[in-house]
Amino acid sequence: MGAEHPTATRAARVELQGLGMRYQRDAAPAVEDLTLDVPAGEVCVLIGPSGCGKTTALKMINRLIEPTGGRVLIDGVDVRTRPVALLRRETGYVIQQVGLLPHLTIASNVATVPRLVGWDRRRIEMRTRELLTLVGLDPDEYADRYPAQLSGGQQQRVGLARALAADPPLMLMDEPFSAVDPITRHRLQLDFLRLHRAVPKTVIMVSHDIDEAVRMADRIAVMREGRLVQYAAPAELLARPADDFVSNLLGADRALKGLALIRLEETALRPVPAVRAGEPAGSVRERLARGDLEPVDGAFLVLGADGRPLGWWSEERLGGADAVPSPPPGGAEPLLDGITTLRDTLSALFGTGVDHGVVVDGEGRARGLVSAADIALHARGEGPMASRSAG
């Protein structure tokens, strides 16, 4: 994601250098020698079991906890050299239980940090409306309500807007989506990703949900007992877990999880054996003979005049036909759009019980074919799809 971001918006690089935290002298350290480099504009997810030190690590970045060793640099500046209130006002902070101020309206909650840093009223009001819209809440409807009048998911959206209010270059998020139901959580995650593409901040997020981490992160930092076990991009983590601990955390379905990272548009596809409805049989035979048409499993894909797939037509029928017939539309399911992940593609193929799915572009025109076998080969780094590897 990082590379696609426009550079105009501020995002900070965060470096943790040998960070350590020991709550008591004789106790085991909560965090030990943690070194991480989070490039500007990336989403880094800290993950691990309860008590692995991920939340402690996060809180040392905005100095809610002061480390007992090492240091934190934001854009090269040691956070300890900065007044703590100023540091926190420049760092968005989102927590699981949201923590909206119950006695203030939604608009006032969002305006908290802008007020602290002394923006004028007009600018605050404009910013508040902009942010509520950005997180999917109509300002006319919600600005004057109180937190208790909103659902959990809506409150978390307000929490997100509030953290973004003063345009901080860094956002710290402590299990931001785990207090809501699974459907709301999934929607919030996708909305957050959309938001992150529009407003690219550096995000450091604590999570205990590996699916969330794989879905959201540019990089995942796996922690265990206060130490960093592995720090890698999701695809790299899934492909090469550092040890048994990481592969257990990823789960038995980690190969499938890896497929959720790759979209059809990022892969090379099998060419479509396309014939036009109404095309003379002679023309089809000619193209077969020339070798620029090759049936797949003994069948051609019949396209309408607009290039949309209509259905499959067996090669055997070619002998007795004058022209390619025009089957009723709907015989080429599943039709898959380019942003479908390989995991969802497999699900669609198994769901419809066919060998090949047709990948279509935005106008619904056939662009290529994909099969479960192709995906299996791709997972091993072979086959036709692997020629354009995803990132």
Next chain:
Amino acid sequence: MDIEVRWDWIRSHTDDIQRNTIEHLQLVGVSLAIAIALAIPLAVLVYRSRVAFGTTTAITGALYTVPSLAMFAFLLSIFDIGFGPAVAALVLYSLLILIRNAVVGLRSVPTPVRDAARGMGLTRLQTLLRVELPLAVPSIMAGIRITAVSTVGIATIAVFIGAGGLGELIYNDGVQRGLFLTPILAGAVIATAMAIIIDLLLVLAERLMTPWLRAARR
């Protein structure tokens, strides 16, 4: 004892009744204002510390248990008679409930709210003024209501140190004149009405200060 209410006495003493009522209101108003002005800063000083809060509760609690007649007699022995000592006694009685309710309110701020406020860069003072005190308003107001109502009652004893008030009707005009019922009833009725009206006004004030609580119930 004369059971009949003597309306002619009331009619001929309206000036006295009015004066006593105003004196009573002054006693209650001034002592309540001073008590609140002392209790809230004290609560703010002690609410973070268990030891400090415990000590404060012990001292104000001991004051609260002193019988009111003894308290007035004691204050009379140190100071002179009059308005001041009466107010002092009423203030001392008010402190326990006011401080305890304010501390409970200040401590009732949910942890996530406190964490979020800290994480956004509010200083301690800003957290106190913008988060903790506003959220403590319902608890503080509950304390003020109890205190106000009981102060209206206790203030009738102020007559014994010459501070006037409705106690004058009840004691000087009623009890000391062979239990003359009319002024006793007049004082009691006015005190009760005063307590109820003050309580209603405080409820109204609380509603105006806590719009978010009504919104939440909608």
